Amino acid sequence: MKKLRLVFMGTPSFAVPILNALLDSEDEVVAVVTQPDKPAGRGKKLTPPPVKVLALERGVPVLQPQKIKDEKFLTELRSLNPDVIVVAAYGKILPSEVLTIPRYVCINVHASLLPKFRGAAPINWAIIAGEKETGITIMQMDEGMDTGDILLMESLPISPEDTAGTLHDKLSALGAKLIVRALNLLKEGRLTPQKQPEEGVSYAPMLKKEDGLLDFSRPAKELANLIRGLDPWPTAYAYFRGKLVKFFAPSFEKKDAKASPGEILGLENGKLLVATGEGILKIGELQVEGKKRIKAEEFVRGYRPKPGENFTSYP
Missing domain, CATH: 3.10.25.10 (Formyl transferase, C-terminal domain)
Structure with missing residues (x-):
């Protein structure tokens, strides 16, 4: 199979190494979708998300829709003709209007061993819960919250000294490695979806x-x-x-x-x-x-x- 046309959707620093890996791969990232710039710091200066900063440095077009169902955005996304949409910590659940756009699949890079710790803060909750290991799940997306079929998974030990910060960096690096492997398997016709187990489901809600x-x-x-x-x-x-x-x-x-x-x-x-x-x-x-x-x-x-x-x- 020829190289894939990718659209990447991500926002925070977790997604940066993953986007970097895709940009360095043999496939083509035709656009990046990220959350709008937000006020940050004491001066509340409008600040771009980390993924946008990298995309602009690498010369990749950036889309920042206020609403994911905005018709103008959806039209623009369709016009890119992506083979695959890769999502890593974008920050919103994708509706069917987005999930049906790519030629092959929407793939999510999730920082837990699904079905454990579905949701917004899986890295934090794995440590809070006293887990001895976590990992990355590459998942075929559906309209649920991290409920899609598993495509690839790799575990990682949690050391007694790990914080959410150190584990974040380890998992981000692992996610970058696994997404490239998953896309290569897709091109070889060897990426096989498997249903998530019905037992062992847990959730990782956003922290306050x-x-x-x-x-x-x-x-x-x-x-x-x-x-x-x-x-x-x-x-x-x-x-x-x-x-x-x-x-x-x-x-x-x-x-x-x-x-x-x-x-x-x-x-x-x-x-x-x-x-x-x-x-x-x-x-x-x-x-x-x-x-x-x-x-x-x-x-x-x-x-x-x-x-x-x-x-x-x-x-």
Whole structure:
């Protein structure tokens, strides 16, 4: 089969290595579809999404429809005559009007081992749930939320030190490798759809800042997973002396402390020890509101927490 005409749909940094791989492949990316520019930063300056930045650097036409069902956009998309539409973290569920446009298929690069963690934040939720592995699923798209047939899948271990940020980068790189492999298999007639299993379905809804509020009555292991899963956004936090404090670089031990949940137990091997409902939470780095992120030793030196002083879930 001759080289494929591709339209790529994606928006955030996760999609950038995947688009890069397609641009470097033997196939042709004829256009990129991405979300509209949005205000960002303190000055609320209109900022293009990362995928648009790369597309413009590589000289690829960019489409940014406000509405995916806009007739002008659909007409423009049809006029491109794509063989395949490749989607990676575009940000919206595609309607049938888009799914039926390509000659062959709409393919999605999803950052979980489907049917686990369907939805917007699979990387975060895999860590929060304490999973030992995750991966990339290359999926044939339908009108459901990540319900289409599986075309290709590869797993990846989650290390105890992984955060959503580090796992994001690993999965993005894996997705870039797998999508090129999938398109080559398609051209060879060897890409075989398989129905997703009906058992084991779980969901990964979009995260909100409030999801990061720590409840120290929960087990230390769960809190450590939550902190890692919300790093770098929206971050896990609690309060100390009325100020919001963000937590990073956690670990835990199972032995219980004879202390109330949230109580600061002191410093050990560079980690701040905090009592929880079950086990001890160990924190390597903290960030007090309005200040820079610092090591636990610096926090103890600067704030000198008193014996019995607590982190709380309220200001």
